[in-house]
Amino acid sequence: MTQKEHLLGHIDALYRSALYLAKNESSADDLVQETCLKAFKFLQDDKEIRNVKAWLFRILMNTFINKYRKDKREPSLVDFDSVEAFHESLQEEVMAPSILDDESVLDSLMDDNIKGALEALPDDFRMVILLSIVEGFSYKEISKIINCPVGTVMSRIYRGRKMLKEKLASHAKKYGFGKETEK
């Protein structure tokens, strides 16, 4: 298997992340294409890549930030989602009973509900959720991919999940699921 083929083995993963990041197919096409061409160009120099998938995602995220994100600010080392904020928020009710605790509600959630909830997350949070929950990268890998300290990654993953649950819960309520649970 050539390096190119090896690289293209990750095309589905790149595409699904690109689609959820850019939120439309033509931009996702462009993103993946640009990512792969950048990667090919790099491979021409015969450099050895250790973690190809993480490396590809790093290119993808950088391309996305440079090309599509309106707010291009550099991720700051100390920002609103700092480690302190993360630990404070941990004191909140992590496991507050939610409408989503009802399994029937979870089952009745449509793919579109999940897609909508994911797409409604701010870019920074959507990125880490995709990288961790969907692609299974470790916190350390994610911190390298998006060039952020591990603490920030943890905080974003935690808060992203919370936001996602809130959005799904509001969907569920809107469509009248789980009324029994509320009673």
Next chain:
Amino acid sequence: MNCNDVRKYFYAFLDDELDVEKNIEVLAHLDMCCECSQRMEKERLLQNRVRETVCEVKAPDYLMEAILRGAEEKSNFFVLLVRNLLSGRRLVPAIGFAVAMIMVVYLFVIPGSSKKDDVLFLAESKYHSYMMQQLDLDIRSQDPTAIVEYLRGQTNSKIVLPEIGNDATLVGAALSEIDGVKVSQVFYIRGETPVSFMIFCDPDSGSGDSKNIDFSGMKEIFVDEKIVYYGEGYCGHCKIMGWEDAGSQYVVVSMLNSDEILKMLNKT
């Protein structure tokens, strides 16, 4: 570890980010706490549900082909350039650029190449780049007799062209008026340097058109047994040279490459 402690490590546990020790502690708690383990299970289910939804998306077939095609074309700079130029919003500037190039070729390159051997064209272009104005000739000719005839007709006085070296080519002549006097101005090109001088007839020669030339305040030097007057001259920006051979006329060397024309006159 109590329920609150476990909750702190919940997501880290789910994401397999806990160290072995903490992992065992959480596992031990989940083993005995039904509530926590149920919640953990639901959290895991939700996570799986999200993963499944996103993973349903597959890259379209054409994308792989487009990438491979793109990678092949990447090496061909010209194809990439043309494609870039022709794509959407770049089309208008590309057409504009093409039109501009065609106009440049028609206006400059084609006339330039057809005229580049022409002495007159060379003289005009060099004169233009030196003086930043058009060379406005009344007569264009390389024949000294024709020039002399023309100037005689216009100034009503006999004009003798000074002898100059063979390396200068006659281009033409023009008449200009300085202080109400018609002055004959003759143009040459020497190599690629345009030069010109003016010819005044001595008032004593009886042409009636000329005026006395004021040599006062000018430096008189001898070059090859000829008297040369240097300094601010008749029209304010000329060097004046008394020309022995020419008898009753004065040759006024204009400041346009005056050193060159002095060399030309001295060579004879």
